[in-house]
Amino acid sequence: MSTQLATRLVEFVEALRAKGANAGPSESIDAADVMRVLGLDDRDLLREGLAAALVRRGGQRDVFDQTFDLFFPVGVGRPEAARDADENLDVQQIRELLLMALLDRDPRTLAQIAEIAVDVLGEVGQPGTDTAGWSAYQTIDRLQPQTLIAAAMAMRPGGGSGSGGQGLGTQFTDRLARDEVRQGVEAFREMVQAEARRRSAELRGRELVARHAVRSSRDRVDFLSANRQQLEELRRSVKPLARILATRLSARRRRRRRGKIDMRRTLRRAMGTGGVPMKPVFEKPRPTRPELVLLCDVSGSVSGFSNFTMLLTQALSAQFSKIRVFAFVNAMAEVTEIVRDGAVSGGGDIETRIRAEARITKWHTSSDYGEAFLDFQEFFLDAVGPRTAVLILGDARNNNQNPRFDALHEIAMRSRRTYWLNPEHHTRWGLGDSEALAYAEIVPMHECANVDQLTHFVTRLLPV
Template sequence: MTIPPATALAPEHGLPGHLVDFVSALRRHHVAVGPGETVDAARVLGALDLLHRDQLREGLAAALLRRSGQRGTFDALFDLWFPPALGAGSSDVDVPRIDDESGEGTGPVDVDALREILADLLRDGDEETLRELARAAVDAIGTSGAAGQGVRGQTAKPNWSAYQALGALSPDTLLARILDGLREEGDTDFVSEVRRREIRDRIARFRDVVREEVRRRTAEQRGREQIARTTTPTQTDQVDFLTANATQLADLRRTVQPLARRLASRLSARRRRSNRGRLDLRRTLRRSMSTGGVPMDPAHKVRRPGRPELVLLCDVSGSVAGFSHFTLLLVQALREQFSKVRVFAFIERTDEVTHLFEPGAELSGVMQRVLREATLTAFDGHSDYGSAFGDFLEHHGDALTPKTSLLVLGDGRTNYRDPNLRALAMMAGRVRHAHWLNPEPERSWGSGDSAATRYGEVLPMHECRTAAQLTDVVQALLPV
């Protein structure tokens, strides 16, 4: 397989300009790359053989990435700026075609024969040839519109389609045939299951390669920047809680522990900087008498560090549950920063669920346990903030003390019911600090049945749509 040199991709600017364009694309997708990292990447380009694409990928990743969760974005952009081929590329795989009237194999693609080739490659695990087959298949059968007469008589360009290519090949339907060919007498159930999973993984990788090839060919037609805007995966900490799918939420949950460690280290640094306390003006002036009134030896007030109690009041209804779950996991990982943590969940009614988040508790499926074991509904199961606040004050008001920090998690959508601002004001008046974390964008506050703007007049409300925003807010609210 021939890999195009990087200089062929940007002849106007050469390799340095091409690298700068790549770095700019990373920055547009929230990957922080500074001048130092860019210089390091330039040295990598000068030290590596550009024809060894895998080495180039790893070298640039080592030079440019500084945080976890950025690799998916980097790989997607790398494939656009340093593609494995240009145009149809070259391949050692010949696409079989049906004989035409003259007896020559120049007719339509023989899909059945192509599927046989695919089955053999999947069985043998030849990754390189599978990639070449994917490229050849996309070029042969991966167009959703044939080239014809376009605007003003120009030849229309085909629309590349991974759906059409994969639909014709149907690689998933080859699994049983491949396993039958690999089955040997005396195979145990364990061996059969391992072999099944291996073939499934190869099929999944082939599907990914087809999609990558379609993405590359489309980028050549429409421009890298346009395709990058629409197809580059969002970094984990930039995923919107309210629109995240199950896979993204699972990725978010995996980032909780690293995020908590990072926040704890930042808190330690803040404490080191402030461990001397505030300036004690009176003692400083007294000391200055021995130096003729010059304050040569400043005195500081003795700090009395204390870890406050934390109370979390969480809406666990609908899509807000994903945001509440992630925040609860983050706080659970940071619980050593507080003397006591109590967790209350609500929908229409409020119930304490602290025991589900105690140290050592099993946190997988914890939200399902909250919904199953806690008493949260009374009528129709829709969020009722006013009723939940009143219920909290009536049954759990003793949880709020002058040492308590209160965090309310929710979108503030009351389903047009009484928001009960008076109850929220009473709660905020009993505690040391009170804040509201809202997963909706600020522009949506107050729209429809949202009482967020009215609640924001009672206590500070913070937009926390993503893990990055939540990190900044939690870092600012953590005790010093």
């Protein structure tokens, strides 16, 4: 392997590691062996070989593919399809080409049209300056491929309509055809994004584009900045993640079943070995599981984080003797049944049901942790006992209201353990109307900005 190729591979691994991939020296050596054996003649084969060596966790394959396309591109410079295309192509002509490709369901033609579209519509900035680049957003915004779905359905035999007494069978096939066209549009979007990243990387450098343009893996997406699609993907990952976490919690519980050392019985047994405690005697473990109480801020700023965590803990319900869930904006209400029903149905309607059925606000709609803690202290304090672990979910932004440290202190004193999970990065704690640093003096506060940090908390700190 040449020095240039080895340097490219090291840079590729470093870019993956920056996005959360567990790729260390051993994986890098495996990847180098893969490249030595497979060579560079078959790019798809090389992609699969490197993925086998470097992708160790689920949810990271998309990150790998996007980064691979930057460091091992299919071509360099202006693509052949763009060079061969008519220089006078306008938006409408490209839309017509895209419409025909969607009808033909030809991935290769879609890829060529994506290259042409980026070349014609995606250039931004001033050529030859630091502002130069290629924008997938600008290309998609000008082309509007989603508006071609209806046109593609209308050009199908039968006009794409399942109405007019044609029967359920025709309606079903029309729905399948519409889904196929929609999938083609989404695939085209991905191709445009990949081409824009490749062209921009040639101008601005692969490392810079990989850092800012490659989407993070699902477990590294910040809860507070996640869009609707990313939150939906997180909801779908709850059950697989819960199975993994349940296995880890069970392993922790098995390790603790030996109990503590019984000093009196250990010293008595040591009398038979000259006073040397060769075999310690352990106390009998208590076969009990802790109770869990969640206090969740469901205001707009942190609702995605709270909803995900509520679903996750409900999926882990077998690991606890009892789980009770309370939601608040500035008034505390129990929502255990709503969360339980939402976990069964997939979790899409939890936020809507909580806002419709639970009294989580009073005379205003801004977060007020102090008022919510006071409500819990007055109406629900009996939910906390010596076997209870309390998890508080929220960003601790109190909108300059009375934080009521006394109410939080009483909740913490009654519980076995109390933890605060904050989805904001710790560098923002205490800024503006945040009371995070003050609350952290009463209960331990942990940064849980993404699934990876939340998983670490559950497996290492959550009582078992």
